[in-house]
Amino acid sequence: MVAEDNLANLFLLNSQLQRLGCEVLGVSNGLEALTQWRQGQFDCLLTDLGMPQLDGFCLVRQLRKDGDMRPVIGISADPGEQERQRAAEAGFNILLAKPVSLSVLHTTLLRFALASSMQRLPVYMDDSLAALFDGDAGLMKKFVARLLDSNRQDLAEAFVLYGQQQWGELAQVLHKIKGAARLIDAQQVARDCEQMEKACKAANQEQVGILLEDLRLRLQTLEDSLQAKAML
Secondary structure (H helix, E strand, C coil): CEECCCHHHHHHHHHHHHHCCCCCCEECCHHHHHHHHHHCCCCCEEEECCCCCCCHHHHHHHHHHCCCCCCEEEEECCCCHHHHHHHHHHCCCEEEECCCCHHHHHHHHHHHHHHHHHCCCCCCCHHHHHHHCCCCHHHHHHHHHHHHHHHHHHHHHHHHHHHCCCHHHHHHHHHHHHHHHHHCCCHHHHHHHHHHHHHHHCCCHHHHHHHHHHHHHHHHHHHHHHHHCCCC
């Protein structure tokens, strides 16, 4: 969700977010933002600080009072130290200066909103795994053991290549992990790999680093989930 009372800024942020592949709801005041946020399912809130009816500070304080800890990114025309302090005390995750470049916006979303957005995707799909072997439990266990072993090796190689800034080779390893993930419809892992392949193509080290750490978490979550299902 984007809360911004300046229509030009609202249009810009909507356009940038849509270009990044996000689904966006734009609102023009804090009260509407609070109402829509409570009724909908959103991964992240981008909000201006000075808005009619309910300003950004009051909006975020109310969300935190409600126990809502989803990420909130503040945007301000000229954020000074005092304003940044107020934002931190209100519960903002970060405060950015307007206008926000596409690259900065993308990196910020990866840093603060990636985890919450991933939770909407399944770790893996039982039906996809069972369909590979027509429900043969023995074969599924052998397959899963090889899959997880391959993932561990590929992840270790990915971190080495990241440290060497070998973006092309890293993208190839990620493509391999993604292909294996798609066999069992492990959407969290596949999404991370897709995003990271794009970041490798742009040689954006910061974005690759954020995504690689998240991929480590997604692969561990996948392994834990499969073990809980007694696949090993």
